[in-house]
């Protein structure tokens with residue numbers, strides 16, 4: 001049952017084929033978990049899981065900085081905080097490959113130019129769609145904006161719940177983790193930091 005041979009009835013849209021060894025790995029996992037990968041309901045599961053994982057991890061195929069390459073220099077004298085908050089995102093923890101589901105607040109204090117506001121969310125998703133730890137995700141988003149937008153300050157706060165903690169291990173639903181990264185003005189100046197955190201709702 002090679003997915004590389006011939007037409008795939010299960011795949012009328014012609015999605016990319018899932019190599020056999022990848023499907024086999026998922027069958028092995030199903031078996032290890034205690035089920036029979038050959039039973040009807042699970043027959044196509046390896047292909048679906050593999051494609052889902054390609055999607056969860058599509059950040060590996062992109063450089064998030066690309067979203068910051070088009071900037072607007074006409075800011076009309078605006079020199080206050082630009083903040084995008086409650087940005088929902090999904091990632092997966094690199095220790096358990098379990099979902100990390102949360103929201104982010106991303107702010108910067110522009111110097112000479114601004115970006116389209118949706119670009120901040122795109123940068124977040126570019127890094128989130130990889131195997132991650134929340135601390136690194138937070139730092140990577142902040143660093144990317146710092147490097148490519150060269151603002152006076154960057155503040156990123158991420159609040160997320162980790163399925164590896166809520167659904168297994170200590171099984172504590174409702175717990176969320178908050179991480180933050182402050183750079184430039186937001187790091188150096190306490191008043192600016194307090195201001196941005198309060199705009200973010202913290």
Ligand SMILES: [Zn+2]
Pocket residue numbers: 093094095096097098162164165
């Ligand atoms: Zn984990």
